[in-house]
Amino acid sequence: MKCKHPTIIQGGMGIAVSNWNLAKTVSMTGQLGVISGTAINSVLVRRLQDGDLEGHVRRAMRAFPSQTIANRILETYFIEGGRQKNQTYKRSPLYSLESPLALQQLTVVACFVEVWLAKEGHDGVVGLNLLEKVQLPNLACLYGAMLADVDYVIMGAGIPREIPGALDLLSENKTASLKISVVGASEESLTYFHPHQVMEETELKPLKRPFFFPIVSSAVLAANLKKKSTGRVDGFIVEGPLAGGHNAPPRGPMKLTDQGEPIYGERDVVSLEDMKALELPFWMAGYYATPEKMAEVQSLGAHGIQVGTLFAFCDESGVALEHRERAIADILKKQAPDGSWIFTDPRSSPTGFPFKAAKLDWTVSQETLYAQRKRICDLGYLRHAYQKEDGSVGQRCPAEPVKDYVRKGGLEEDTVGRKCLCNALMADIGMGQIQAGGIAELPLLTAGDDLNNVARMLKPGKKSYGAKDVINYLQSPLAVTVKINDDNKFPSRPHNDRGEQNAEIF
Structure with missing residues (x-):
């Protein structure tokens, strides 16, 4: 008997935009709520330093299998009543090929907490979203989520061929490893996760193996993952160049529009027929967040859609309230410039992937201020490994100080x-660091062009909306029939006839 998967997947928007509260709300509607595992250890320690005023984090930590580990984390990071607003956050250690035990335990607990809270008090399904580009924390994130009985794992920003096999091993509490990309190395490097070592004296029981959905940008990649992954692949999220956050680069040489955005062509188009031929369920992401488009892709073989931006600005989102309010105010007061609120920046992300940034009035002013920011790399999630002259492995980030x-x-x-x-x-979610001299890190809001459709979520006289409003909108009766195109392919045009796109936040 085939599993009845949800038709709507809430995008895994990081850092902590897709928080436990958003995922829980979506899950309780019968759809797939997803939490972001990106930088989840830093999210946990900053919540604790902000006092965990409502007690949610500590309640989840009391359910963690090892109270010895949980209490050590509380003793290290928790501040009763919360830190002073101008006080620097104590940082989590940075990851390496051999991350310290305390950091691995912190990551396991952090992911456990987020999934546990998302699943608390209902029987809906919850997913975890991770990035292949952020390799070093992933095994610990997966294990922590599995301890909390996560139902789905979704991973993009790379080719996560090894993750299915890791899930198989971790479900049996066996040691798992991942190959780490090291620039300049002639031999592959591995990072390991040892459940029994990390969990110390805790008695470990077999864990549920979650469904695994890689995010792909082509049917060829999907076929390769289905055939060559180290374990079972259960379905796909199909993202093309119209999806938000990090996009796959165009195939072939990078060419830019007059506005400086990457140009995507026929080679970047995904055929729904080819995806259907793989005989695994798939969800379309980007440019599909309307009931008409969802129905159309379902008629062409898709199981449903993944939606990010509409959820990113709802009440339950992790985006700081002041940022959501200012974004919605900007959207309501005027039309989008040049038909879109979004700029696809080929340079901003240290990953080298194109990255979408919002072009609202206040975010443009933030960009001007950001240009004066002193470079610092103190979180390090987007660093990449390289081989030093002595043969050891170091890490560097193109956004760190140039020297x-x-x-x-x-x-x-x-x-x-x-x-x-x-x-x-981190600043987007109200947890920006206070750097030397009392300088606060600035937000850099990112979203998809579906910002143009946020106003549709608002009821008359209202300036905010909830996650349930998004679900109700997507499941509302169809007004018209929308054709994708004659070839049943992923749309290749950057805008439709009203200058609108859809995409997800990173």
């Missing part, structure tokens, strides 16, 4: 235009 990056063997031209997404995205 540091060049000293580590990086090219200066790779640093041009790069932004510290780690710190900016």
